[in-house]
Amino acid sequence: MISILRHDLSDVVYRLADDVASLEVHRDGVSKHVALWIDEPSTRNRVSVARACSDLNFKILDSSPSSGLSIAKGESLQDTFMVLSRYTDLFAIRTRVVSLPLRIYAWTGLPVLNLGDGWNEHPSQALSTLIAMHQSDIASDKATVAIYGDFDRSRTVRSVALGVASLGGTVILVDPAFVNAPRLASLPSELGLPGSISVAADISKVEADMLYVCRPQRERWNSSQASPPPLRVQEVARFKMVLHPLPRGEELSTDAWEFIREQALNHVTRSYLTRRALLAALMSGALASSDEERYQPNLPTNARCSADDCTFRDGCLATLRLASGTLCCSGCFAPCA
Numbered sequence: 001m002i003s004i005l006r007h008d009l010s011d012v013v014y015r016l017a018d019d020v021a022s023l024e025v026h027r028d029g030v031s032k033h034v035a036l037w038i039d040e041p042s043t044r045n046r047v048s049v050a051r052a053c054s055d056l057n058f059k060i061l062d063s064s065p066s067s068g069l070s071i072a073k074g075e076s077l078q079d080t081f082m083v084l085s086r087y088t089d090l091f092a093i094r095t096r097v098v099s100l101p102l103r104i105y106a107w108t109g110l111p112v113l114n115l116g117d118g119w120n121e122h123p124s125q126a127l128s129t130l131i132a133m134h135q136s137d138i139a140s141d142k143a144t145v146a147i148y149g150d151f152d153r154s155r156t157v158r159s160v161a162l163g164v165a166s167l168g169g170t171v172i173l174v175d176p177a178f179v180n181a182p183r184l185a186s187l188p189s190e191l192g193l194p195g196s197i198s199v200a201a202d203i204s205k206v207e208a209d210m211l212y213v214c215r216p217q218r219e220r221w222n223s224s225q226a227s228p229p230p231l232r233v234q235e236v237a238r239f240k241m242v243l244h245p246l247p248r249g250e251e252l253s254t255d256a257w258e259f260i261r262e263q264a265l266n267h268v269t270r271s272y273l274t275r276r277a278l279l280a281a282l283m284s285g286a287l288a289s290s291d292e293e294r295y296q297p298n299l300p301t302n303a304r305c306s307a308d309d310c311t312f313r314d315g316c317l318a319t320l321r322l323a324s325g326t327l328c329c330s331g332c333f334a335p336c337a
Contacts (some may be wrong), residue, residue: 149214165195
């Protein structure tokens with residue numbers, strides 16, 4: 001306490017000042033830190049990042065809102081992350097807020113591992129799926145991937161579809177009701193991607209190298225919205241590879257789940273290893289955006305995202321130029337207003 005140290009305070013200040021100056025200069029050998037922010041339920045992402053950090057000798061800073069941060073006192077998100085950036089080397093973010101990882105990067109300049117942002121994207125899960133294709137000798141530029149599930153609110157489906165199309169592959173969205181797929185199907189042409197996304201109604205008529213199944217995202221749905229019917233074992237058995245990111249809902253029958261269970265659990269391991277590799281690459285600086293002309297995360301613009309639940313609605317800090325030349329929000333791909 002200062003009241004106790006008051007007679008020796010000057011000596012304490014001088015001694016500590018020298019120590020602080022030395023620590024600021026000599027940082028070799030200091031452990032790397034990952035600030036983990038999770039504001040929605042997660043098993044695989046939370047535990048896989050913790051395991052990966054342990055394997056890599058990175059230390060985790062529990063920076064989630066529930067850990068007692070000053071955001072509970074009214075501190076803004078921007079101030080919170082700018083403060084956290086002084087303690088950490090990298091952020092790992094799992095959030096319900098669309099495009100928050102991009103905002104954190106724009107605010108702090110630190111690398112960010114996006115573990116899922118609202119309904120928008122789940123890059124690490126998509127990368128693990130693309131790696132699975134590569135390990136199975138499925139040529140990315142010739143691959144056809146069928147996706148069954150929630151096309152409107154599943155960030156994993158969105159990222160997998162865009163990933164396959166970015167590499168030149170073909171994505172078939174199996175949507176029996178034809179109600180959720182059209183917007184996602186239009187993105188490759190809008191973004192100028194070499195691949196394509198189409199829509200089919202009947203999975204029994206779909207020919208593909210891989211089937212990707214994802215649960216209905218009921219936490220982001222109107223409760224009255226209908227779910228696609230559960231896939232039967234004879235429908236999934238037609239495909240050489242069937243992946244599911246888990247957790248599962250009612251999108252698979254019991255027999256179908258038993259049929260794909262080992263593949264799904266193996267994919268859990270693959271996803272953990274993907275996040276471990278991403279953490280190592282981000283920490284070392286080996287991963288960086290090379291498309292500075294189209295993607296400019298630090299360039300303020302007068303554009304506003306037109307999506308109601310995107311955090312760029314008050315002014316885009318990052319914009320993406322579409323093939324047509326118009327600007328869209330690089331957080332959620334909605335047109336800039």
